[in-house]
Amino acid sequence: MRHMSESVFVGLCRIVGTSQQVAMRRDIADIREIMSQQRSSQFIMILSGSKREGFRLLGSDEDRMTWSENNRVIWEFSQSRHYNLSREVLILTDSSDSPPGFTLLRLLTPRADINIRCACVKMNERLYISSSFYRLIMFRSKYPNYTTHIHGPCSSGNVFGKEYDIANCFVSDFWPPLASSWINRCHFWPHLQVVRDIVRNGCHFVAIGHKLGNHEDKEWRISFSVAEQKLAYSMNHSQFLTYGLLKVYLKEVINNDVSSEDKLLCSYHMKTAVFWVLQQNLLSNWCQQTFLEGFWICFKIILKWVYEGVCPNFFIPQNNMFLSKIHGEAQLILFLRLYTLYERGIACLLQSPSIRSCVVNALCNPTLFICTNEMTLIPEYTIDAEIFTELIKINLCYTTTLRHSVNALKAVERLMIKSHLMQYHVPYLQRLVALILRKTAFILHGMYTKTCSNKRSETSMRHMSESVFEGMCRIVGTSNQVAMRRDMADIRDLMLNQARTDDQTCMIMSGSNGEGMRLLEFDLDTMAWSDKDQVNSDLSQTRLYILSRQVLILTDSSDSPKGFTLLQLLIPRADKFSYHVSE
Known part of the structure; x- marks a missing residue:
């Protein structure tokens, strides 16, 4: 034998x-998990099952557990004092009507995320989280585009050629009272330090009920996956x-x-x-x-x-x-x-x-x-x-910006200084740092290329502007030419108005010619009016005029669109062209 x-x-x-x-394998799985928790303080995902224990057998899928650190399960109300109720969602176990190893989860704080609220059902005027509803909601919300199916408490499927099982669960920092007898049984194995470490890490709750239980669709199974991994390590x-x-x-x-x-x-x-x-x-x-x-x-x-x-x-x-x-x-x-x-x-x-x-x-x-x-x-x-x-x-999908790269390097630095690193932690961190630096180099290169491209675009735009400016000077005229035209128009208007008699009409050049343009096929625009006709917007303004010599006209915009008005003749003494009465 x-x-x-x-x-x-x-x-x-x-x-x-x-x-x-x-x-x-275990060292690399451990350091990968530590780095993952350094990056995200809210959502935790860990490798579990046989691969976490150190197996690499053919045909084995990859088991993972994920949960939110904001959701905490307690076994009795007194344990709520350990949490900040303004930030954390508390869930209370209720095993009174469930088989051993299973429990109902009662939502205590209504401030929970939408997935939890949608999975709640009312029993005896209390809100309980249904395991079947929660499993289905998380399955549809997290993996809508992958070929997946529900297998027990997990979402199972194939992503990029890799078989996986992911269990969305809740975590408790406290050891289950029903499992307290296990602590007393550990006389020979495992070591006392391992027992303390297991109890200190509590347990999890996965979304599946007992098939013979009274509330199969609502019950949750108590999971000792993390404890089992520590036992396998021992x-x-x-x-x-x-x-x-x-x-x-x-x-x-x-x-x-x-x-x-x-x-x-x-x-x-x-x-x-x-x-x-x-x-x-x-x-x-x-x-x-x-x-x-x-x-x-x-x-x-x-x-x-x-x-x-x-x-x-x-x-x-x-x-x-x-x-x-x-x-x-x-x-x-x-x-x-x-x-x-x-x-x-x-x-x-x-x-x-x-x-x-x-x-x-x-x-x-x-x-x-x-x-x-x-x-x-x-x-x-x-x-x-x-x-x-x-x-x-090693997955670097989280280092998408320069800030992410800096945070990742700081996390590695903290581990190197404060943690007791195992033999294979060091090559993992070395590889990780090399990848982060390479990723950072590409980010910086992209930033530099973009800056240079912008500068080249600005230079090209400047050259184009100068070329178009020169062409428009030839078409429209230089500043000296435009100024000369405007001065000539101004003096022409001045001379014409000086030469007119009192009863003559004022006339000025307007439009593009008056502005200084001399483009082909443009009309010559002029404006003419009589100084005797004065328009007022208010009757009080009539005191400014000599009524025996001038014709006063009042605006009336009460029934006209903005920018338009009616003109009301106030003084009947007007020239013959002003009279055209509409019946």
Whole structure:
């Protein structure tokens, strides 16, 4: 068994990764999350699921969780004192009528965003956030242009060739009271410091209800995804590879040739089994030589759970995760399938295409020395290539302006100064800084190019203006020519008016010729009037005139458009041309 354990351990290192590769993936995921939170203080999105734990298995999608920091869930009213009610939306749990591990969420503060308000339903004169409504609203508002569908609490689909699951959820800073017994169970595993860190980070609520609950469409499931990631980090590499072996065996053997609708066991059940075995310390020395013993203990626990129809949640044991799916005939078929594998003993691993060669190699060469030194299992260039693959995933879509670039560099500087950086944090930050500087160079180049282009446009416009100005001087005339024409017109008008007798009519040049223009095909405009005829806008102005010598006319604009008026003759002594009476 030890010899076979070492052989399978080496095979799993090549499939799942060595401890160095897993540490690298986790470090880069951690620093990416830290940088993401540095950029946005309101909306948080984290990588979750198997990829966050350090797996890179073929066919695995990318699980993410997202929530708003302004929305906070509390378990009792007294916890509201920790929040600023003018800025944060408080939501209260109500588990009185829900199965263990599920709860209703009651909206306490009406000042919530439109998505939450639209998802609310009234029950017993109180507003509760419906999980089904919220899931549908967020699905339609955030991913309207992508090929997506709702899968459990997540929006699932394919964006740019990448499979993803995104769960829109709520966060609580407090540990669930129903999970307090978990703290007291942690005698052997995990370490006390890990337990404190998990409890301090609280939990989340994902939008899906219990299928047998009284309020399935309104209930929310309590999620311990962040806690499970921390537990996976606390495993040694042999324990982590046991979890990986269970995932591979589930996919290639247990669920092989089973439709997605008929798959009753999932990788979460495998992870739960590993957690229970570790906490109960059922294998005291979990290492490379006892690797398969750990796998076999976990397999027998899963077999026992299927036989009893009870799979207790690791944090809330009262939550039976088999309750809604594994029962009746389906339970019997699954048990017989697993029991058939159990009867074959550890040789059941021969049915896994990925593991078969490792088992055969150990059985056929019982005296063969197997080197389990991880440094010799994977070539350095393979590790370097994977590091590069992880680093090229850096997304700089947020550095669209110079200000964004400066803020990103300041965030990196704060991390470099204040944080304890892990081994693979440094290359990530180096790559990030290089990309930010490159992006900044393009932004500055664009700004300079735009400035130069503007300057060239201004110079070109100036040259064009000068050319057109010169042409118009030839057509219209220079300033000297225009001034000469105006002076000649003024003196002509003056001489004509001086030479006239008192009863003669005044006449002046008007229009473009009077202004100084001498363009071809323009008419000669003149204006003429008699000094004896004076128009007044008010009767009081008549005192300024000699009534015996002048004809007075009064304006009447009461019934005329703006800029027009009627002229009323006040003095009957007018020349004969002024009389034309309309009946």
